[in-house]
Amino acid sequence: MDVIRVLLVDDQELVRTGFRLVLRREPAIEVVGEASDGQEALDLLAEVEADVVVMDVRMPGMDGIEATRRICARGGPKVLILTTFDLDEYVFASIKAGASGFLLKDTGPRSLVEAIRVVHCGDAVIAPSTTRRLISHFMPRLPDADKTPDKRAALLSPREREVLAEIASGLTNAEIAARLYLAEGTVRTHVSSILAKLNLRDRVQAVVFAYENGLVRFGYDHG
Numbered sequence: 001m002d003v004i005r006v007l008l009v010d011d012q013e014l015v016r017t018g019f020r021l022v023l024r025r026e027p028a029i030e031v032v033g034e035a036s037d038g039q040e041a042l043d044l045l046a047e048v049e050a051d052v053v054v055m056d057v058r059m060p061g062m063d064g065i066e067a068t069r070r071i072c073a074r075g076g077p078k079v080l081i082l083t084t085f086d087l088d089e090y091v092f093a094s095i096k097a098g099a100s101g102f103l104l105k106d107t108g109p110r111s112l113v114e115a116i117r118v119v120h121c122g123d124a125v126i127a128p129s130t131t132r133r134l135i136s137h138f139m140p141r142l143p144d145a146d147k148t149p150d151k152r153a154a155l156l157s158p159r160e161r162e163v164l165a166e167i168a169s170g171l172t173n174a175e176i177a178a179r180l181y182l183a184e185g186t187v188r189t190h191v192s193s194i195l196a197k198l199n200l201r202d203r204v205q206a207v208v209f210a211y212e213n214g215l216v217r218f219g220y221d222h223g
Contacts, residue, residue, distance in 0.1 A: 002028070003028055003029065003030050004028060004029045004030070004051050004052060004116060004117065004120045005030050005032045005048075005049060005050045005051045005052070006023060006029055006030065006031050006032065006050060006051070006052050006053075006054060006116060007031075007032060007033045007034070007035065007041060007044065007045065007048070007050040007052070007053045007054070007077070008020060008031060008033070008034045008035070008054050009034070009035045009036075009037070009038070009040075009041045009053060009054065009055045009056055009059075009064065009067065010036070010054075010056040010059070010082065011036045011037055011056065011058075011059040011060060012056075013036070015056070015105065016034050019031075019054065019112065020034070022109040022112060022113070023112075023113070023116075026113055029113065029116060032048045032049070032050055033047075033048050033050070036059070037059045037060060037061040037062055037063075037067075038055075038059060038061065038062030038063055038064060038066055038067025038070075039061055039062040039067070040061075041053065041055070041067050041071075042062075042067060042070060042071070045071065045076060045077070050076075050077045051077050051078065051120050052077055052078050052079075052080055052116050052119050052120050053068075053071060053076075053077050053078070053079045053080065054080050054082060054112075054116070055067060055068055055079050055080065055081050055082060055094075055099070056081075056082050056105075057081060057082065057083050057084075057094060058084075064081060064082075064094060065093050065094050065097050066097075068081065068094055068097040068098055068099050069097035069098060071098070072097060072098025072099075072201070073098070078100045078119045078120060078122075078201075079094075079098065079099045079100060080099070080100060080101055080102070080103065080115055080116060080119050081094045081095075081099045081101065081102035081103070082102070082103055082104075082105050083102050083103075083104060083105065084104070084105050092208075095204050095205065095208060096205075096208060098201060098205075099204075100119045100201060100202050100204065101115065101118075101119060101202075101204060103115050122202065150198075150209070150212075150213050152197065152198050152199065153198075153209075153213050153215060155197040155198070156194065156197060156198075159190065160190055160193060160194050160197070161215060162180060163176060163180070163187060163190040163191065163194060164194055164206060164210050164215060164216070165210065165215065165216045166179060166180070167191065167194075167203050167206050167207060167210070168206070168207045168210035168211060168215070168216040169216070170207075173187045173188055173191065191203060191206075194206060
């Protein structure tokens with residue numbers, strides 16, 4: 001059984017301790033280090049190997065957004081953002097920086113463990129319902145919503161554009177399969193192709209890409 005190596009980053013020692021105690025009970029998860037701010041996390045990642053970074057957003061010094069941006073830019077481990085408030089104004093910036101999802105700080109122990117496992121497998125930890133709320137909350141604020149679409153969008157086939165539109169509306173693979181009359185395995189293949197062609201880390205970034213580049217209109221709904 002492969003062990004998932006986790007780095008905890010939070011300026012509150014009590015929070016880190018709580019998470020460490022939860023994760024210590026999991027035989028397939030190992031906490032390889034703890035940091036109290038973004039810079040300390042970057043320094044620590046130069047010394048230890050981690051698969052997933054559990055990152056707080058608000059910290060003194062280098063915050064979680066900048067730390068996430070630097071970690072992802074260098075092709076580092078996956079980042080799971082922690083936030084005090086659902087739809088925190090910093091969450092969208094964190095996802096744009098490369099985070100693979102976010103959880104509330106008061107999430108239950110099982111949810112934290114499952115989120116770490118999901119992120120490690122390469123998926124995103126944002127439920128479809130949360131994706132919809134994220135879209136409705138942040139997309140009207142995007143300053144570049146009407147910009148010329150990224151040239152990578154031209155690489156997508158018509159079917160992949162359809163699938164991307166459904167992803168952007170917050171549907172799961174199973175829901176997309178039912179709506180487009182496809183096998184779920186076929187949808188997974190399309191999703192993988194979309195991410196590869198657009199050079200995106202996960203479906204959360206695909207949602208951001210779709211709305212920023214006008215591939216789906218705000219408030220998209222099939223009715």
